[in-house]
Amino acid sequence: MTTHPKATAREWWGLAVIALPCLVYAMDLTVLNLAVPALSRALSPSASELLWIIDVYGFLVAGFLITMGTLGDRIGRRRLLLIGAAFFAVASVLAAFARTPAELIALRALLGVAGATLAPSTLSLIRNMFHDETQRQFAIGVWITAFSVGSAIGPLVGGWLLEHFWWGSVFLPAVPVMLLLLVLGPRLLPEFRDEHAGRVDPASVVLSLSAVLSMIYAIKVMAEHGPSLPRLALLAAGMAIGALFLRRQGQIDYPLLDLRLFAIPTFRTAIMAYALSCLAMFGIYIFIAQYLQMVLMLSPLQAGWATVPWALGFVVGSMVLAPRLAARFGPGRVMVWCLAAASLGMLAMVGADGSWALWMLVAGMIVVSLGMAPVFAIGTEQIITAAPPERAGAASSIAETSAEFSGALGIALFGSAGTLIYRQQLAQAGVANLPPEALTTLGGALKVAEHMPGDSGKRLIVAAQAAFTDALQLTALTGAVLVLLASVLAARMLRRT
Known part of the structure; x- marks a missing residue:
């Protein structure tokens, strides 16, 4: 050995x-x-x-x-x-x-x-x-x-x-x-470069930048304001430019994105797990801060303290659990089981309602962070070590770019789905004649309720908070299914390896 x-x-x-x-x-x-x-x-x-x-x-x-x-x-x-x-x-x-x-x-x-x-x-x-x-x-x-x-x-x-x-x-x-x-x-830091590297291809730089910026901008705008023909056209244009970029990478001697890295099973598995995890986690997290402050009515400081266990879970999971579990059980098995554990944490968030809502949410966040942290740590290590040493910079940039893309996509998809659920549940609650801002966001509904007379404002607040809770629970359930799917896919891909 x-x-x-x-x-x-x-x-x-x-x-x-x-x-x-x-x-x-x-x-x-x-x-x-x-x-x-x-x-x-x-x-x-x-x-x-x-x-x-x-x-x-x-x-x-x-x-x-x-x-x-x-x-x-x-x-x-x-x-x-x-x-x-x-x-x-x-x-x-x-x-x-x-x-x-x-x-x-x-x-x-x-x-x-x-x-x-x-x-x-x-x-x-x-x-x-x-x-x-x-x-x-x-x-x-x-x-x-x-x-x-x-x-x-x-x-x-x-x-x-x-x-x-x-x-x-x-x-x-x-x-x-x-x-x-x-x-x-x-x-203190060593220098390292690829002695056989060719020139950076300017056309690839332009194509890469154009594709990433147009797609992320389109996704972000649609997450905030909903889809429209110009925004969908921008997204389609970004995808077309991205296809041209990938085609060029297969034709030049020193590509920005080395497509051969995806032929390495451990690299491909780690990228898949990394991307799906970021998609689910970012998608759910956008609901948590709003839920803490506008449903549970915590102050910004109290909401901040409620998320501290989430951050501490990542610290413990990354620095303590990841190296010990990987040394004992092997990195592939740990990634599979930690993804499954994170899905259970998201499933616990589905129970965030009633008098135990805060505790269920915090408990779910702790389990998610303890499960996700080893996935990110071990997955990142697998990504940069699966690639040849001279291409470690390119491999690490692929990991970071996949995280950025997946996070933006998760915010867009989960945000849009949550808004749709919120709007449907609020409509079913029987609160009539509401302005558009109350039907779009919980914050808008609370602001509208401040200016409504009598008990009608209180009824709107209760209905809007219940509708948002439903949206949080369904997106948490979706995230749990998505991360469990990542666990199953990782297990199958590693078994083939």
Whole structure:
């Protein structure tokens, strides 16, 4: 049996340096939402400009992941990471002092391009730094934990800064972190590149960016406003461009997306499990925050505390359960059974109603996070180790892009289905003559109820909350079936292997 060298203190310190920019990357996805009121007063953006200020970062991260993963394999993963960190620091400072909405949109776009270098570069460096399988799984658990913690503390850090400083201060925590990476990165992180890499194909970059941006934008807009002919046409155009992109990848010598990776059974299985898990989890999560605050009537702080066990479950599942279970039972078997466990957690959320609603929801979230975390940790490790070492950057970018796509698709599909269920249940409750906003969202119904006379407002609130609870329960049931399907498919694919 081949034994791999253990990581030294240098690699573990390097992992700490890698985890910090991942934490900041996740914070930047959420931290700006709290600053919207202050930002709106200071810059007076239009409704369209405000949407672009919020969304352009995530759009360009998703659009450039594939390009940056392959570029890191070509020019050096550490070099690309440091270049991205430098641009991220500069753009963060400039964004903090932006004077117009157009300036802020442009700088958020630059932050998105720089942010796209972080995930594939850091993950592929872990592949080069940790050769022992158990240590590598633990390191990937730390990497996943950094993203989870960043998402959790983003609103808390942003809220504290906004209480004491101006709206632009939410961008500044990234600056010292990126400067620390620029100082310590060259000393602690190894360099790795594909010595036989060809030139990055510009046509592939354009096709990749166009396909990803158009599809994710169309999915996001349809999730918020419903389908329409122009939005469906944009989605179809994105899919057609994506087909052209895939065709070109099979024709060139050094593709951005190496289709041969999908011929590797473990890679294909891990991507499938990763994508379906993200689709179900993101789709359900959009209902949980609304349910906590608008059905259970918790304050924002109380709702935040209610989701802490979810985040802690990911920390424990990624850093403790994943390496121990994989070492004892094997990675494939653990992925299959953890997917099944996560489906049980989603099934528990179906019971979120009545006096035990909060406890059933929190219990379900804990089981889901404990089940999903090993799937993400082990699946990510399988993805980057199944690929040849020189293509680890490309493989990690595929994993991240699949997560972005699946998350956006889950929000769109589950959000649309939940809205339909909510509307039907509210109509069946016998509440008549409601304005459109009350029939579309629970928040709209509660706002309308405030201005209704007598008991009619209370009846609307009760009916709307009951309809939303039905929507949550049915989407949770759908998610449970979807994740169980992923478990079955993973078992069959691994059995064939």
